[in-house]
Amino acid sequence: MKIALYPGSFDPITLGHLDIVKRASSVFEHLVIGVLNNHAKTPLFSVEERVKILEEVMKDIPNVSIGSFEGLTVNYASEVGATVIVRGLRAITDFEFELQLSQTNRKLNPEIDTMFFTTSEEFAYLSSTSVKEIAHFGGPFEQFVPDSVIPYIKEKYKKI
Ligand code: ADP
Numbered sequence: 371m372k373i374a375l376y377p378g379s380f381d382p383i384t385l386g387h388l389d390i391v392k393r394a395s396s397v398f399e400h401l402v403i404g405v406l407n408n409h410a411k412t413p414l415f416s417v418e419e420r421v422k423i424l425e426e427v428m429k430d431i432p433n434v435s436i437g438s439f440e441g442l443t444v445n446y447a448s449e450v451g452a453t454v455i456v457r458g459l460r461a462i463t464d465f466e467f468e469l470q471l472s473q474t475n476r477k478l479n480p481e482i483d484t485m486f487f488t489t490s491e492e493f494a495y496l497s498s499t500s501v502k503e504i505a506h507f508g509g510p511f512e513q514f515v516p517d518s519v520i521p522y523i524k525e526k527y528k529k530i
Contacts, residue, residue: 374398374485375452377443379406380420381413382519383427384501386493390458393487395434402450403428405438414502414526427516444479455484460494 374394380387380403395401403424407417415423417438424436439446447455455475457468472484489496496514505511505523512520 371399371451372454373400373402373450373452374454374456375402375404375443375447375450376456377404377406377439377446379408379411379413379498380424381411381415381498382420382501382515382523383424384493384496384498384515386458386460386489386496388427388516389490389493390456390487391428391431391434394456395431398454398456399433401434401456402452403434403436404443404446404450405436406443407438407440409440415522419522423519423522426518442478444475444482447482448479453482455482457484457486458489459486460489460497 374397376391376394378387391401391403405417405420405424413420421436421438428434428436437446437450439449443455447453455472457472459465459468468486475482475484501511501514501523504514505527511523515523
């Protein structure tokens, strides 16, 4: 079975991420979304919250499962049996970073390759960071995230 891993922060998941998940899950037999526990960043949502939110958003896509990991992405890919790492490319600015990352990963484990999905143009500008910024200032962030994520974001900014 061809399994792919889509790693990322997903803090929070946006419609851009969801678009990549839908497209990648139609190409691979199984897609694991791996939530990265990055100690260098202070996230809005904990890893546990992000996993729960992703499970809710993906509940109707049967060949997608959610997990979380720390450390090297290639190690987590091996752990879940994935031979492909999926990443999304928005603009040329993503390219340099993603190229370096994919080449490093291939050096670390030549059996795991990276495949890129270019963003659907309506989501090209979209990032988790901009969603958080808009929500923080009380702007209309709702149009950028899956419906089931809206209450979680509202709840967070109510407390801050
Ligand atoms: P990271 O912190 O690793 O960049 P993100 O959660 O921001 O993780 O993104 C995970 C992946 O999804 C990355 O490959 C990123 O380029 C891609 N991605 C993020 N937003 C979009 C979007 N709007 N369209 C397409 N791909 C996207």
